[in-house]
Amino acid sequence: MRLAFMGTPEFAVPSLDALVAAGHEVVAVYTQPPRPANRGKKLTPSAVQTRAEELGLPVHSPLTLRSAEAQAEFAALKLDVAIVAAYGLILPQAILDAPTHGCLNVHGSLLPRWRGAAPVQRAILAGDRTTGVMVMQMEAGLDTGPVRATTEVEIGTKTTGELTAELAELGAELMVIVLQDMAAHPAVAQPEEGVTYAAKIDKAETRIDFAVSAQIIERQIRAFNPAPGAWFEYEDERYRILEAQVIPAQPQICSKVLDDLLTIACGTDSIRPTLIQRAGKPAMPTTDLLRGKAIPQGTILL
Structure with missing residues (x-):
């Protein structure tokens, strides 16, 4: 498929690698702009930007996707689908609608539990026995879209670092499976009960x-x-x-x-x-x- 990848932290890198390895045509990578990091506050590119540049893929780092210019640039890519993994920007409806098959998101929880920014941390803090990763068809609401595929895992005594790395790999595998045959993985609406929100860590x-x-x-x-x-x-x-x-x-x-x-x-x-x-x-x-x-x-x- 002809696609764009949209992600920022290390969690997203396995998905980018898996899509390239599967032979998909990644025509653009969207990621957050370089941010000050470490004691020297030196501008540092995201993990996704670093990996995309290693792979020779074109990188875009808009501050917003709400402008007409950014939306026109995205539409001009003529995508089959956009893949999103912890990108960090809200996607306006014009962006969601531009690809033929819309935008698919890799989300690290068992939706509708732990919608939002910190699903792994919140699952551990709450003492959840299991969590998982899902491929979700994105819509305008916060992680409210229908789900195409799910993988569940035991939390046990894992740390956020360990669990995030595991979910990143599983999510990458799951996304490749979904893209191989989207008709075999129809979008199923999330249940209305059991909704919780994973607020950012204060x-x-x-x-x-x-x-x-x-x-x-x-x-x-x-x-x-x-x-x-x-x-x-x-x-x-x-x-x-x-x-x-x-x-x-x-x-x-x-x-x-x-x-x-x-x-x-x-x-x-x-x-x-x-x-x-x-x-x-x-x-x-x-x-x-x-x-x-x-x-x-x-x-x-x-």
Whole structure:
């Protein structure tokens, strides 16, 4: 098929690679413009732009698709279909209608659960047992379009980084299957019940509140790994917990350090960090960190 690909983060790269490998004619790649990144705030191209340029594909980075000029340029591509994966711009109706078969989206949840910006993180935070990836026929509403294909996976103890990578690969495979025979994968309307929204992660959510249960905190740690990280403060310094174990415990003062392994009392049970990152330092096993920076038993953490 003659298509355009629209995506920005690493999640979208496997879909772009799969479409090229399957022999589709990718005539344009749309992605977000380069953004300031890292400490130097140097303008850095998106993961999709980097990969598209490696593949020799033309890249477009409009600030908006609402202008008549951008819509005319898109329509002039005379596409069979547009494939969208975490692009980051709202597609106006003129864009949705331009390709012969419309726009298909790779979405990392089991719609209608977790429509919106952060479906993987929200599924982990909520303690969902499963999630998945879907190929959806896009329409004007937020992830409201009918679904053409679904793959479901167990969440288990996966982090957002691990689960996102898995869903990206599965979504790429699913999209190729759908494009091979769209008639065999008709668009089926989403059920009206079970709708939830995956709001963007607010920075305030990433600070650990040890008054809640250790189980909730463990999910928070996995949901915010690799970024932005769930954290606490000690001596005015921020510590990001990247991995942790739930340890059964008798009631204690919440946020109290219970032993020399940095086991921390919570509202229910306790949490023991196993991989931790001090501000400005690399991540390391907690035992290694404590050899260089002790956090004594009995300390009350913020």
